[in-house]
Amino acid sequence: MKTTGDPILSQTPHRRYNPLTRDWVLVSPHRAKRPWQGKIETIPSERVPAYDPDCYLCPGNARAEGVRNPNYTGTFVFDNDFPALLPDAPQESVDESGLIVARTEAGRCRVVCFTPRHDLTIPRMSVQEIRAVVETWTEQYAELGGLPFVRHVQIFENRGALMGASNPHPHCQIWAEAELPNVPALEQRSLLEYRERHGSCLLCRYLEIELERQERIVCANDAFVALVPFWAVWPFETMILAKRHLTAIDELTTAERAALADILKRTTARYDRLFQVPFPYTGGPHQRPTDGAPHPEWHMHWHFYPPLLRSATVRKFMTGYELLGTPQRDLTAETAAERLRAV
Ligand SMILES: [Zn+2]
Ligand SMILES: [Zn+2]
Numbered sequence: 001m002k003t004t005g006d007p008i009l010s011q012t013p014h015r016r017y018n019p020l021t022r023d024w025v026l027v028s029p030h031r032a033k034r035p036w037q038g039k040i041e042t043i044p045s046e047r048v049p050a051y052d053p054d055c056y057l058c059p060g061n062a063r064a065e066g067v068r069n070p071n072y073t074g075t076f077v078f079d080n081d082f083p084a085l086l087p088d089a090p091q092e093s094v095d096e097s098g099l100i101v102a103r104t105e106a107g108r109c110r111v112v113c114f115t116p117r118h119d120l121t122i123p124r125m126s127v128q129e130i131r132a133v134v135e136t137w138t139e140q141y142a143e144l145g146g147l148p149f150v151r152h153v154q155i156f157e158n159r160g161a162l163m164g165a166s167n168p169h170p171h172c173q174i175w176a177e178a179e180l181p182n183v184p185a186l187e188q189r190s191l192l193e194y195r196e197r198h199g200s201c202l203l204c205r206y207l208e209i210e211l212e213r214q215e216r217i218v219c220a221n222d223a224f225v226a227l228v229p230f231w232a233v234w235p236f237e238t239m240i241l242a243k244r245h246l247t248a249i250d251e252l253t254t255a256e257r258a259a260l261a262d263i264l265k266r267t268t269a270r271y272d273r274l275f276q277v278p279f280p281y282t283g284g285p286h287q288r289p290t291d292g293a294p295h296p297e298w299h300m301h302w303h304f305y306p307p308l309l310r311s312a313t314v315r316k317f318m319t320g321y322e323l324l325g326t327p328q329r330d331l332t333a334e335t336a337a338e339r340l341r342a343v
């Protein structure tokens with residue numbers, strides 16, 4: 001199969017392979033033939049105040065258990081009041097015939113408020129303000145990753161009620177734990193095997209191909225590229241790749257931290273412009289585990305998984321064939337990239 005401009009990829013039903021997760025996605029471009037009319041169904045935008053006395057993340061407000069937030073002026077980090085993981089879980093396991101298998105898991109969950117302003121979002125924050133968030137992530141990655149039992153630190157943002165975010169205040173969560181979660185574990189295996197087989201980095205090579213072809217690139221700056229991955233499952237899924245081979249956020253130079261802030265702002269601003277609505281998504285980085293090994297196979301990248309399909313009100317659900325078989329999409333990654341580039 002040839003790649004770029006090949007009518008197979010733009011006209012014929014086909015499966016695309018994700019070399020990171022070793023999954024396939026079924027693409028049915030013939031079903032997306034109807035012309036894109038750029039129809040916008042805006043949903044009435046709720047007026048969000050800069051400060052909400054009922055928000056448990058706003059400065060000075062009370063959280064669960066009566067803890068009060070300080071009057072913070074920049075980013076603000078605290079231990080999640082209802083953590084999914086506990087640092088002092090005793091080490092125990094269950095194994096019945098290899099079929100009923102469980103292990104206790106120790107971890108720590110934190111919340112990072114990006115700004116005291118209740119009404120801001122990443123695309124509406126200044127690059128300077130987002131850079132402060134990047135710096136906080138870097139500190140947290142080092143601090144949590146430095147805990148003796150922590151082997152992996154996952155930073156993630158759920159934005160919008162559609163993605164289950166319980167509060168519009170701009171914030172993310174960080175879950176640090178003893179074991180590698182499923183997706184990073186799978187990606188690590190793929191990155192490692194590629195490196196062993198080819199002596200080079202899977203994502204460095206992938207980025208080279210994408211930069212040659214240009215058709216799935218959304219935007220770029222000196223240090224990062226945002227693109228719709230060839231194997232994207234979600235309609236407007238994107239991936240942000242560091243141009244330089246670096247394994248984690250702690251290897252960024254000062255200039256690269258600013259560049260990361262810049263590309264996060266530009267990518268999410270395109271999302272908001274696409275359907276003229278604050279675009280819901282789950283986003284976060286994948287990077288080197290914190291088990292103390294150098295992990296040269298890791299190449300830091302960001303994933304954005306937004307659920308919106310054709311407008312502010314039509315979302316993609318994984319149902320039917322997708323739950324029982326394989327994820328499927330009509331809109332090709334190339335067309336999605338073109339639309340994100342155009343806004
Ligand atoms: Zn708030
Ligand atoms: Zn690389």
Ligand SMILES: [Zn+2]
Pocket residue numbers: 020187286301303
């Ligand atoms: Zn990844």
